[in-house]
Amino acid sequence: MEKTQTIKQKILLFIKLVLPVLVTQIGLFAMNFLDTVMSGHSGPKQLAGVAIGSSIWVPVFTGLSGILMALTPIVSQYNGAGNKEKVPYAVIQSIYLAFALSFAVIAVGLLVLNPLLNAMNLDRQVREVASGYLIALSFGMIPLFLYNVLRCFIDALGRTRVSMLITLTALPVNALFNYLLIFGKWGFPELGGVGSGYASALTYWFIALLAFYIIHKKLPFSDYQVFSKFYSLSISAWKSQLKIGLPIGFSIFFETSIFAAVTLLMSSFNTATIAAHQSALNFASFLYMLPLSISFALTIAVGFEVGAHRYKDAKQYSYLGIGTAVILALLCAAALLIFPSQVAGMYSNDSSVIKLTKHFLLYAVFFQLSDAIAAPIQGALRGYKDVNVTLVLSLISYWVIGLPVGYVLANYTALEAYGYWVGLITGLAMGAVTLYFRLAYIQQKQMKTNHLKNPG
Numbered sequence: 001m002e003k004t005q006t007i008k009q010k011i012l013l014f015i016k017l018v019l020p021v022l023v024t025q026i027g028l029f030a031m032n033f034l035d036t037v038m039s040g041h042s043g044p045k046q047l048a049g050v051a052i053g054s055s056i057w058v059p060v061f062t063g064l065s066g067i068l069m070a071l072t073p074i075v076s077q078y079n080g081a082g083n084k085e086k087v088p089y090a091v092i093q094s095i096y097l098a099f100a101l102s103f104a105v106i107a108v109g110l111l112v113l114n115p116l117l118n119a120m121n122l123d124r125q126v127r128e129v130a131s132g133y134l135i136a137l138s139f140g141m142i143p144l145f146l147y148n149v150l151r152c153f154i155d156a157l158g159r160t161r162v163s164m165l166i167t168l169t170a171l172p173v174n175a176l177f178n179y180l181l182i183f184g185k186w187g188f189p190e191l192g193g194v195g196s197g198y199a200s201a202l203t204y205w206f207i208a209l210l211a212f213y214i215i216h217k218k219l220p221f222s223d224y225q226v227f228s229k230f231y232s233l234s235i236s237a238w239k240s241q242l243k244i245g246l247p248i249g250f251s252i253f254f255e256t257s258i259f260a261a262v263t264l265l266m267s268s269f270n271t272a273t274i275a276a277h278q279s280a281l282n283f284a285s286f287l288y289m290l291p292l293s294i295s296f297a298l299t300i301a302v303g304f305e306v307g308a309h310r311y312k313d314a315k316q317y318s319y320l321g322i323g324t325a326v327i328l329a330l331l332c333a334a335a336l337l338i339f340p341s342q343v344a345g346m347y348s349n350d351s352s353v354i355k356l357t358k359h360f361l362l363y364a365v366f367f368q369l370s371d372a373i374a375a376p377i378q379g380a381l382r383g384y385k386d387v388n389v390t391l392v393l394s395l396i397s398y399w400v401i402g403l404p405v406g407y408v409l410a411n412y413t414a415l416e417a418y419g420y421w422v423g424l425i426t427g428l429a430m431g432a433v434t435l436y437f438r439l440a441y442i443q444q445k446q447m448k449t450n451h452l453k454n455p456g
Helices: 007-040 044-068 071-080 084-118 124-138 141-156 160-183 193-217 235-268 271-287 289-307 311-338 340-347 351-364 367-383 388-412 417-453
Strands: none
Touching: 007 044, 007 160, 007 193, 007 271, 007 289, 007 311, 007 340, 044 084, 044 124, 044 141, 044 193, 044 235, 044 271, 071 084, 071 141, 071 235, 071 289, 071 367, 084 124, 084 141, 084 235, 124 193, 141 160, 141 193, 141 289, 160 193, 235 271, 235 367, 235 388, 235 417, 271 289, 271 340, 271 351, 271 367, 289 311, 289 367, 311 340, 311 351, 311 367, 311 417, 340 351, 351 367, 351 417, 367 417, 388 417
16 A cells, blocks of 8 residues: 555556455355356255355355454554554464354354254255255365455555465366366266365365465565564454454344345245345355455555545545446446346256246346445445444344345245345345445544644
């Protein structure tokens, strides 16, 4: 990151931040995308099993990753304020926290996985695939959480291109292991959807080790000497990070878990409907990588400017990000309307699944604008370290409004399964509106405070 003087300079720097983040997010998502698509071509029940497993895992992972994401604004503000000597300590404490979260998830999973799946009205084979997929993923849980910490450090320095290169290197590794383990090629066992879980776990080990090597050996990261000094575990440091990270994590969890809850509630429908729902949701999530990448870039840019007390610049970055996301969302919505058959055909060869997927994709069009507003605003607010109100707004928008509306429409109207999607759209729209007003309030407050301190 560097100080900019004009809007043109901000646009150029923002593009340099966003493009590598976007490629990174698409690459990380592509692993899940490959899991879903390749599992789908091994049969509808394999796809449905991976869908159920992903619906349980994704909100847990994204929520806990949100806790670790607090490292990004912490490091960004340290750099903006010129306190670089504090960075290694913050990174190491975050690594300790990542280990703790990994072990906690594995322990809880051993206790609740089978009771949770048994409580669902699932086909036996679908349930077995879901269980096997999650167990396979657990072997990569520790390196995945560690990589998230290392990536937060890399991105907070504005070196998002490095994260991009790591992810691009990992993609062919993931695709190869998927091919070998899902379909049983080159003498490997044919594991179906479960194989995609093992492929992802192996890939997580690869990216964690690669990130560790880069931070330890390559400039500018090696200048920080993150791993050269031993720091004892500090509960007070954990408290400081959790004060920011917990609201971020829960906010992300409330948003992602509502999609998981909908998938689980849809287990009462037939296998084709579950598979179609997951296919459409998977592609909508793929498009979400655009506003999400802008969100991450805004956390870095806004955090850097806030750390340097340049609040006008932070505000300009915020609206630059939101405007960019809205334009891209309109283009994505148009693409969904023009190419629904082609998108549905990527996920399955089953005609009934393809037909249902095309219907779900029409509802996904309406996700785009709400996501384009809400995600960048959340990123900007994290840059301001304003996270508590976002948590409350997310809870109300998604769980108090979105899910109940979807449940009523799905169970008491002719919309049936599509009713859940209407509920999701309602919750996302409400979240976008309320978050916008929160951002405007924070920016006005910051500008007023700065004016009182520096009236000239």
